[in-house]
Amino acid sequence: MFDPVSKTLATPTATTRSASVVPINSHSIKVACSNCNLRELCMPLGLNSEELDQIDSVVNLRRKVKKGSLLFHNGEKFTNLFAIRTGFFKSYVASEDGREQVTGFQMAGEVLGLDGIASDHHTCNAVALEDAEVCLMPFDRIEELSRDIPSMQRHVHKIMSREIVRENGVMLLLGSMRAEERLAAFLLNLVDRLHARGFSQSELVLRMTREEIGSYLGLKLETVSRAFSKFAEDGLVEVDKRNIHILRSDLLRDIVGRTDCA
Amino acid sequence: MFDPVSKTLATPTATTRSASVVPINSHSIKVACSNCNLRELCMPLGLNSEELDQIDSVVNLRRKVKKGSLLFHNGEKFTNLFAIRTGFFKSYVASEDGREQVTGFQMAGEVLGLDGIASDHHTCNAVALEDAEVCLMPFDRIEELSRDIPSMQRHVHKIMSREIVRENGVMLLLGSMRAEERLAAFLLNLVDRLHARGFSQSELVLRMTREEIGSYLGLKLETVSRAFSKFAEDGLVEVDKRNIHILRSDLLRDIVGRTDCA
DNA sequence: CGACACCTTGAAGAGGTTCAAGAAATGTGG
DNA sequence: CCACATTTCTTGAACCTCTTCAAGGTGTCG
Numbered sequence: 001m002f003d004p005v006s007k008t009l010a011t012p013t014a015t016t017r018s019a020s021v022v023p024i025n026s027h028s029i030k031v032a033c034s035n036c037n038l039r040e041l042c043m044p045l046g047l048n049s050e051e052l053d054q055i056d057s058v059v060n061l062r063r064k065v066k067k068g069s070l071l072f073h074n075g076e077k078f079t080n081l082f083a084i085r086t087g088f089f090k091s092y093v094a095s096e097d098g099r100e101q102v103t104g105f106q107m108a109g110e111v112l113g114l115d116g117i118a119s120d121h122h123t124c125n126a127v128a129l130e131d132a133e134v135c136l137m138p139f140d141r142i143e144e145l146s147r148d149i150p151s152m153q154r155h156v157h158k159i160m161s162r163e164i165v166r167e168n169g170v171m172l173l174l175g176s177m178r179a180e181e182r183l184a185a186f187l188l189n190l191v192d193r194l195h196a197r198g199f200s201q202s203e204l205v206l207r208m209t210r211e212e213i214g215s216y217l218g219l220k221l222e223t224v225s226r227a228f229s230k231f232a233e234d235g236l237v238e239v240d241k242r243n244i245h246i247l248r249s250d251l252l253r254d255i256v257g258r259t260d261c262a
Numbered sequence: 263m264f265d266p267v268s269k270t271l272a273t274p275t276a277t278t279r280s281a282s283v284v285p286i287n288s289h290s291i292k293v294a295c296s297n298c299n300l301r302e303l304c305m306p307l308g309l310n311s312e313e314l315d316q317i318d319s320v321v322n323l324r325r326k327v328k329k330g331s332l333l334f335h336n337g338e339k340f341t342n343l344f345a346i347r348t349g350f351f352k353s354y355v356a357s358e359d360g361r362e363q364v365t366g367f368q369m370a371g372e373v374l375g376l377d378g379i380a381s382d383h384h385t386c387n388a389v390a391l392e393d394a395e396v397c398l399m400p401f402d403r404i405e406e407l408s409r410d411i412p413s414m415q416r417h418v419h420k421i422m423s424r425e426i427v428r429e430n431g432v433m434l435l436l437g438s439m440r441a442e443e444r445l446a447a448f449l450l451n452l453v454d455r456l457h458a459r460g461f462s463q464s465e466l467v468l469r470m471t472r473e474e475i476g477s478y479l480g481l482k483l484e485t486v487s488r489a490f491s492k493f494a495e496d497g498l499v500e501v502d503k504r505n506i507h508i509l510r511s512d513l514l515r516d517i518v519g520r521t522d523c524a
Numbered sequence: 525c526g527a528c529a530c531c532t533t534g535a536a537g538a539g540g541t542t543c544a545a546g547a548a549a550t551g552t553g554g
Numbered sequence: 555c556c557a558c559a560t561t562t563c564t565t566g567a568a569c570c571t572c573t574t575c576a577a578g579g580t581g582t583c584g
Binding site: 220222 | 571572573574580581
């Protein structure tokens with residue numbers, strides 16, 4: 001199955017959708033992974049309690065990110081990876097001449113910041129599309145821990161490889177699909193990842209604008225809007241602003257998969 | 263500077279272009295990194311001799327890959343990363359309906375196979391575009407070594423992150439550039455990477471067909487051909503089949519960078 | 525309530541694709 | 555080593571998808 005934006009982790013875990021349930025007063029506070037309900041999404045399974053304690057010592061801070069504000073930006077020194085606890089992000093790159101390309105949308109349990117490892121500086125930007133909360137994971141601590149705990153090491157490698165595979169899928173999408181195929185693939189991927197987090201298989205709320213979807217899919221916002229209208233007209237989805245109800249995911253899948261025909 | 267296909271490693275090292283200088287009779291043979299002239303491209307610098315010995319024990323096999331044959335393919339069990347010694351590869355993904363998308367072109371000193379880590383199986387294919395030779399690096403040995411040698415660990419992380427950053431660049435290219443911008447960016451990137459390996463800054467020989475370039479750039483082969491003709495007509499390059507002579511790299515750079523205008 | 529961001533829809537236009545034909549290079553087998 | 559089949563590349567012309575430009579509508583927030 002084609003999967004342009006594969007989920008960071010497959011383990012389904014119900015999460016709350018509200019942004020600020022954890023009492024946080026300061027800019028960032030100490031937390032413990034060992035009793036985090038997203039642990040299955042962030043960390044390798046089957047660790048003993050000693051290893052869990054070690055991990056608690058890595059993920060020692062949280063940070064709230066207000067809607068619209070940057071988690072990190074191009075050029076910024078890289079020190080942390082970020083695990084999303086709540087909220088929704090977009091990451092994007094910009095060329096000198098001002099063009100922007102959304103490179104991904106990230107949700108709870110997914111990791112941000114991998115781009116920064118290459119040069120010790122971030123090369124893309126990450127913005128919260130709704131009020132969000134992230135765990136800070138100092139990368140040198142992650143590397144230390146990876147040396148001590150092989151399953152942790154393997155986990156880190158898998159997360160990075162998964163991102164490479166995801167981007168391969170996006171290249172396929174951008175390089176060879178038509179507008180409606182792209183949007184269908186996008187919707188299916190999004191609802192899939194939400195479903196893996198305990199949400200509906202058929203309903204979703206878009207956290208991003210048509211323009212941001214368009215940027216991600218290599219389309220103009222008008223084209224995205226028209227494709228939504230076409231899907232609605234054909235009875236594949238109901239579209240009410242950013243509330244999407246998928247009526248015929250089977251037909252959406254057909255659209256993604258077809259080589260030719262209309 | 264926009265860089266859709268950033269080089270795997272920046273260290274310039276002269277290499278020979280011929281494919282079969284090393285005497286190899288069997289399918290694969292033992293070799294030593296410690297006296298490989300590509301070591302600077304593949305391995306972290308500043309290792310002591312004991313660490314170099316350890317690395318020699320990782321990269322213990324070479325394999326010849328004939329032009330047109332697969333190094334690995336989608337679905338194949340993942341066990342090794344591959345460091346290219348000589349030759350030129352393309353990697354590509356395929357969707358069920360038969361569409362193919364070239365995801366990258368790789369040359370000496372670059373690493374193939376990172377996609378396989380995520381699921382223990384490769385998700386893309388790698389084909390030699392000319393007779394090639396690769397070093398086999400068993401990934402579990404790489405992980406062992408990474409646990410012992412922090413600079414090795416960091417090196418592996420950087421290689422993976424670099425691939426993520428490269429793909430971000432390709433997404434920008436596919437999502438927001440016009441045909442001629444894409445081809446200009448492609449040529450500049452290719453000649454850059456070749457130059458870092460001791461080749462000319464202005465002359466290059468394409469190892470791939472127009473169709474493969476088109477697949478990578480999200481264009482049809484006719485469009486690629488026309489863009490080449492346009493560049494030649496405008497005096498930016500000389501094109502003789504697959505031999506490209508870049509006359510005005512400054513103007514090529516302008517083409518990549520411009521937001522609008524003609 | 526007004527300003528602003530976001531979304532939809534129509535009409536015209538452009539860039540790239542598709543289809544087609546021919547030329548040049550490459551490889552194969554005798 | 556040559557003849558022939560095949561692959562690769564180029565170029566033209568018609569077509570189509572998506573973009574651009576434009577206008578109007580809706581929802582949101584200070």
